[in-house]
Each structure stands twice: as C-alpha cells, then as structure tokens.
Amino acid sequence: MSLPDLNLLITLDVLLAEGNVSRAAKRLHLSPSAMSRSLTRLREATGDPLLVRAGRGLVATPRALKLRDQVSRLVQEATAVLRPEEQLNFQELVRTFTLRSSEGFVENFGPELIARVAxxxxxxxLFFVQKPNKDSAPLRxxxxxxxxxxxxxxxxxxxxVQALFRDRMVGVVRAGHPLSQGAITPTRYAQGQHISVSREGLDKGPIDDALGExxxxxxxxxxxxxxxxxxxLARASDMIASVPGRHTRNLRAGMFSFPLPVAAQELTISMLWHPRMEGDAAHRWIRGCLHGICAAHHGDSASPEDLVKE
Incomplete structure (x- = not known):
C-alpha cells in the first residue's frame, strides 16, 4: 500500500482557507496551473470534489467543511514538530528529573542545585537515586x-559526557586522631586501620598499588x-578513610583531612546522559544548572593541600 503525499495536506489547508485557486497558488508560491493539478490530486485522494464552482467563485463541499478544522490542526501540529523548540517558560515548566549519583555528591551539591531549580x-x-553500580542501562x-x-x-x-570537576583522594580521620599531630609519612599512614571503599567489595585499589611500590x-x-x-565510620573510630576531597567536602566537616602521603591518581567527575536527550531544551537547562554549580565551587585543578582546606 503506497503512502499518501502528505504535502497535499498543506495544499488542502490553504485552498480551504482561501476558497480560491489563484490566491492559494500565490500564497504557496505556485502557478495557478500547478495549483489546479494539486486540487485534482486532492479530489482523487479524498473521493470528493472539495471545491465546486458557484458563479465566479468556488464553494466548499460538506466534506471539505468537515475536514477544514482537522486539516488545519494537523498542519499546525506537523509544523510545530519540524520547528526548533521554543524558548522554555520556566514558570510553567512541570517536570521531574531523575539524577543518579553517589550519596556524597548529593549531600555536597544537592542543596544548591535544588535551590537554583526551585x-x-x-x-x-529533582529525584535523586542511588548508584549501586556502573551499569548504563538506566540511562539507555x-x-x-x-x-x-x-x-x-x-x-x-x-x-x-561532560566533565564537571577534577578531584584527588585525601585521607580523613576523626578530630584528635593521632594522625592529626605531626608529619604523616607513608609508614604512619599504612600502619593505621583502613576503611576500603568499593561497591564490588574489593579490598585493593590504586592506593594499595602506590603503597606496594x-x-x-x-x-x-x-x-x-x-x-x-x-x-x-572514621568519625566514630580510629580508622582512616581515603575519599575524594571535593566530592566529600561537606561530609568531612569537623574531621581532620590530609593529603595522602603516596601518589594518588587524579579523578575526573563527569556528567553523563543519553544522546536522545541532547536536544531537549529542559534537559539542556538542568545540565547547565549542574555544571554551573560544580564550576562555581571548583576550578579546573587543585593540589591535595587545596582540597583538604575546602
């Protein structure tokens, strides 16, 4: 079954609005003969004369009158689909955005993001959900x-992907911990009781590799x-936590933080989304809000000393 020529809807909309072949042709930048041929095709497609002569003019048939509003609405909707999205009216925007991130990220950046959006x-x-793994399926x-x-x-x-900020690991202990006094050497650091962070339950990572060297x-x-x-756990014990400095700035309040005494890899925290949302105006806006908040808090890079001062 062949598909109908949907361009004929535009022609029919103009013909029914003008009720005159010459005026309709001028409006669509066509010759009168080309418009007449289009009217013939419309009559064949609909099985109705649509416009019939009455004296020197044309009048719409009952079928044409019945179609007029429907055709006009279809043309308007199709035009809106093919037109760039209009500027957002934020006061009328009603939408829920789901953000998947770690608890530390939400506690550090969530309050300001919520306030800016509101x-x-x-x-x-904003609906924040936990990130139990690195599976990309929820975005897909x-x-x-x-x-x-x-x-x-x-x-x-x-x-x-868009980078938000760069981070480094820092050591954190409770206030008054022995490590809060004196120089923190690799030996003092390694001899402490450590908390390993791993969603997969691993007890070895980059820090252990650096110590191993x-x-x-x-x-x-x-x-x-x-x-x-x-x-x-570190706040309530003598154990040592090693965490990203910027990522956990608010969570470390009241604790003693220090640069790791071993080489620590720099981390890039990024924002990820599915390409189908690339052109969505509201989605672009929420991405801009999150990026702006992270940029306001942090520069492109910082030393470990800078991170523990935040």
Missing part, C-alpha cells in the same frame, strides 16, 4: 535523566560501598 522553575522536581532505558561519576571502560560508548601494605579493617559510610 528559584527558576518552581514546577520542576530512560529511567534516569542524568548520572554523575567517573568514566570507566564499561561506560556505554554512545553516552554523552614503596614496599608497604595497609591494613584493611573493613570494606564499605560508599564514601559517606566510610566517613561515618
């Missing part, structure tokens, strides 16, 4: 609008899934 678009709600399936984290080899290659091994007392949990 001020600009009171009808927008539309269950999540945005995600924050470190790009991994397992990250889906089609995802759009010095011939040292740290004592892992426990393994937890998140930085927030690690800091809570």
């Amino acid at each position: 001020e600009k678009a009171p009808g927008v709600r 399936e539309g269950l999540v609008d945005l995600e924050t984290g470190i790009i991994e080899k397992t990250t889906a290659p089609e995802l759009r 010095l011939g040292m091994v740290r004592n892992i007392a426990t393994v937890v899934a998140g930085f927030s949990t690690a800091l809570s």
